[in-house]
Amino acid sequence: MKPMFLVVMLKELRETLRDRRALFMLLLFVLMYPALVGGVLQQQINRATQPEKEGIELTVIGARMAPTLMTQLKQKNVNVHEAGPMTQEAIAALLRTRKVAAVLRVSDSYGEDYRAMRPARIELWYDSADDNGRKRYDVEDVLRNYSNTIAGARLLAHGVSPATLFPVHVQKYDTGTSASRSASVIGTMLGMFFIPAFFFALATAVDSTAGERERRSLEVLLAQPASTLDLVAGKWLAAALLSLAGLTLELCFAHGILKWLPLEEIGMSWRLSWADLALVCLVSVSLPLCAAALEIALAINAKTFKEAQTTASLAIFVPMVPVIVVPMLDLTTQTWMYAVPMLAHQTLLRELAKGQAVGALPFVLTFASSLAIALLALWFTVRRMKSERYMIGI
Incomplete structure (x- = not known):
């Protein structure tokens, strides 16, 4: 039973x-x-592999003022779209379309400031509410590396080692x-x-x-x-x-x-x-x-x-x-x-x-x-x- x-x-x-x-x-x-x-x-895997496949869309205003920078961006899988002068409202409207990750505006005095070794101004316009944050960070990395390369070349031309800019060198080891x-x-x-x-x-x-x-x-x-x-x-x-x-x-x-x-x-x-x-x-x-x-x-x-x-x-x-x-x-x-x-x-x-x-x-x-x-x-x-x-x- x-x-x-x-x-x-x-x-x-x-x-x-x-x-x-x-x-x-x-x-x-x-x-x-x-x-x-x-x-x-x-979704994370797709996002991690997407930039290498599709590239980063970037609109540049005044691209002719910085040809070397444009070359550097293109080498880093950034698709540069040259554009004429745009107002702030036009830039904001373009960013709202989500077709580009950011807008880069090179100042008219960029070439003159660059030759005079003054800070050459570049404006990076973006919309923090979109989902292009990762692509924007990649563009910022290119700009940062480009700036460091120029600084190192100028120091070397004056007989100063570029290593002077980096008094402490941190080397990372990930044991995970x-x-x-x-x-x-x-x-x-x-x-x-x-x-x-x-x-x-x-x-x-x-x-x-x-x-x-x-x-x-x-x-x-x-x-x-x-x-x-x-x-x-x-x-x-x-x-x-x-x-x-x-x-x-x-x-x-x-x-x-x-x-x-x-x-x-x-x-x-x-x-x-x-x-x-x-x-x-x-x-x-x-x-x-x-x-x-x-x-x-x-x-x-x-x-x-x-x-x-x-x-x-x-x-x-x-x-x-x-x-x-x-x-x-x-x-x-x-x-x-x-x-x-x-x-x-x-x-x-x-x-x-x-x-x-x-x-x-x-x-x-x-x-x-x-x-x-x-x-x-x-x-x-x-x-x-x-x-x-x-x-x-x-």
Whole structure:
């Protein structure tokens, strides 16, 4: 004879799998977050490679006054478009079209000032509200290097070494690996992979509690020869099992996307192995248990299905707060982070992706923190359902 909690679990799973909308939402969240992260990274890769392919469009007013500078710009993949005199309003209108990255205006006295070794004025006009910031910085680099080259040549002509301009020479050495850079940049996105664990369990958790109360079928279940613990455990495990299946599929899909993307184009890589991912999935078993238990505990206090769905949906944002706030604070990894559900999973996945040696304690804390909250919420739900006055009067 099957245990009663297993009978209840199978019953809830059958009812959920018959609901096409629930299955569609499950598939949507499995694909949505990995595709979103992959799309953001692909956009960065496209932007990193776009300047070399298309060049930088630059309008120059008075280009004939600085032919050497024009040659320097063209050598750096800048497409120079010569233009006649333009007013400030005309320049602003041209920049609003987003067809050029910037407008360079060479002063009429540029040649005279250059020959007299006075600062030759060049105006760089741009629109800081457009998306050409990277291209504009490239143009500024060309202008800066051109200016330094002229300064060095003039010093050398006067018998002064150009090294005089640089009394301190700073040489940089980056010991960070592409994997560690990837984990740092992608680290803020990794928490998104664990958020759907709460959405995967939501439909089953709410429908099996508040939904059954609204349909008056919960009273029939309570009248059956089964303990309250069996009823709650069956509903809890059914919701948790769906959440676990969705979370595992999502992590595998995300891992496949990050492996497939050419992250080398932006100086990164994703070196997490499938064995590491399996370990993360194993530790993450407690997160679906926590999500399902919390949502059932919240739904059991609601009078209607809509009320339970609204309350549980709003409560999902609570564990999202540390996942968003902590990366913004740029804190170093600390032990207490592994005691906060979702933040612990994000931190653990990031450290593994960096190739860092992670001891046993982070795995234990990550698993135990979510499990402790799950058991506490389960105890609360069982206590509520044991009270006939509460279940009938709510």
